[in-house]
Amino acid sequence: xxxxxxxxxxxxxxxxxxxxxxxxxxxxxxxxxxxxxxxxxxxxxxxxxxxxxxxxxxxxxxxxxxxxxxxxxxxxxxxxxxxxxxxxxxxxxxxxxxxxxxxxxxxxxxxxxxxxxxxxxxxxxxxxxxxxxxxxxxxxxxxxxxxxxxxxxxxxxxxxxxxxxxxxxxxxxxxxxxxxxxxxxxxxxxxxxxxxxxxxxxxxxxxxxxxxxxxxxxxxxxxxxxxxxxxxxxxxxxxxxxxxxxxxxxxxxxxxxxxxxxxxxxxxxxxxxxxxxxxxxxxxxxxxxxxxxxxxxxxxxxxxxxxxxxxxxxxxxxxxxxxxxxxxxxxxxxxxxxxxxxxxxxxxxxxxxxxxxxxxxxxxxxxxxxxxxxxxxxxxxxxxxxxxxxxxxxxxxxxxxxxxxxxxxxxxxxxxxxxxxxxxxxxxxxxxxxxxxxxxxxxxxxxxxx
Numbered sequence: 001x002x003x004x005x006x007x008x009x010x011x012x013x014x015x016x017x018x019x020x021x022x023x024x025x026x027x028x029x030x031x032x033x034x035x036x037x038x039x040x041x042x043x044x045x046x047x048x049x050x051x052x053x054x055x056x057x058x059x060x061x062x063x064x065x066x067x068x069x070x071x072x073x074x075x076x077x078x079x080x081x082x083x084x085x086x087x088x089x090x091x092x093x094x095x096x097x098x099x100x101x102x103x104x105x106x107x108x109x110x111x112x113x114x115x116x117x118x119x120x121x122x123x124x125x126x127x128x129x130x131x132x133x134x135x136x137x138x139x140x141x142x143x144x145x146x147x148x149x150x151x152x153x154x155x156x157x158x159x160x161x162x163x164x165x166x167x168x169x170x171x172x173x174x175x176x177x178x179x180x181x182x183x184x185x186x187x188x189x190x191x192x193x194x195x196x197x198x199x200x201x202x203x204x205x206x207x208x209x210x211x212x213x214x215x216x217x218x219x220x221x222x223x224x225x226x227x228x229x230x231x232x233x234x235x236x237x238x239x240x241x242x243x244x245x246x247x248x249x250x251x252x253x254x255x256x257x258x259x260x261x262x263x264x265x266x267x268x269x270x271x272x273x274x275x276x277x278x279x280x281x282x283x284x285x286x287x288x289x290x291x292x293x294x295x296x297x298x299x300x301x302x303x304x305x306x307x308x309x310x311x312x313x314x315x316x317x318x319x320x321x322x323x324x325x326x327x328x329x330x331x332x333x334x335x336x337x338x339x340x341x342x343x344x345x346x347x348x349x350x351x352x353x354x355x356x357x358x359x360x361x362x363x364x365x366x367x368x369x370x371x372x373x374x375x376x377x378x379x380x381x382x383x384x385x386x387x388x389x390x391x392x393x394x395x396x397x398x399x400x401x402x403x404x405x406x407x408x409x410x411x412x413x414x415x416x417x418x419x420x421x422x423x424x425x426x427x428x429x430x431x432x433x434x435x436x437x438x439x440x441x442x443x444x445x446x447x448x449x450x
Contacts, residue, residue, distance in 0.1 A: 001117065004030055006098045007106035008091055009449030015086030020094050021449055022103060023111055027078040028067065033101045034094075035065060040080070045069035053084065053094055060097070061090050075111055076118040109446025113439060116431060122153040123431030123442075127385060130446055131215055139264040139375070143214045143382055151381045152388075153430050155204070159197050160432075163423040166193060170416045190412065194403050197422070201396040208389045210375045211382025213298075217259070217266030218370065221297035223321075225313040228303045229331040232353040234258060234271040237363075262363060263372040270297065299369060300326045301362070306350070307335035318346070327365055387442075391429045398422040 004024025032040045037051020053060040066081040073079040116126045128147025135141040222230045238258040256271040270293050294300050300321045322345050333350045349365050352358040383389050402418035427433045
């Protein structure tokens, strides 16, 4: 935290502008060593200053330098951003000069990590910054932006305020029973406050699935035996020739992925190799990958041909996908029906890839399966990743345990153990208490310039 760090904040490549960000106590002094123009240590905060970057007497580039003084910056430290001409050579040269003059190359996500450690943002906001950078749909962007504003953090802090107030009064009741100004915590007045926390946690978890869908999208595996039309379906859904389509069984030997949006939600379609018994080593690897894709998918679409009787491979696949969210897509409905099977436990959709509207019903069923039409993104507070959901579930269990003990008339001072556990767990969500290993893991996923 005492080092002055720097990194390229824009994508490295040919472009009009590149930005190199510098943050730390010596940010102004280090940039001043290579900048010819105004003395940056004397300019006003939040100003843009014209000049040149020099390597000794050699002019490197014409630049604009933004100066932002602590604490009103992203990291709450002095921040300088050098806007130079885009291009790999120029950008790298400016970065090299900063490193030679005392700055250290930032670790992935270190600017945002410093913003968190310096108290500018909580951990949910930091995670939302990462989600915003990686968002691939308007819905994901809106939810991430909501998180950056601190909406989830505020809700968690409100819950912790209720819990810490209860804990404080319980402690006062125990240690200073003669103190009359403190609220006496009894079973009757404790229950409504804990129930309020319980209901809020349940609401957060009830919408968590939506938050995860919006942030990460849905993984949809298209499976079936060879030559049933999986690749044609993928190409039609993506509206591009992503997969090779032939009449030869086993053409697709590896997983092919592509993305599309339905109702603003990113859908990651996975076309798998045809599942069948085979002696071909390469094809067998593809079949194994197909089976693994079923286990990791949010939705499995099993493709069966309308004009073919059910095979042993089809029967095995039908049995396998019963425990997963599934859709049976009966392809080639323009041909004579020969397919007969027990349709219980499955969602059935008919269609074909010959007509423009042949997959419309499939798209509608995907939307219905996950209520995509009803997912709202504006002004919604979502738990949007596994870490947040897991901690909230644990906090909920602690509150449920406290309420169960309360109904058993367990002494109030014993209930404080569960209340304290819930308070600690909610603190982990926003980063009020954390482990260094957790921060390292979270921020490693960020890009260098953020």
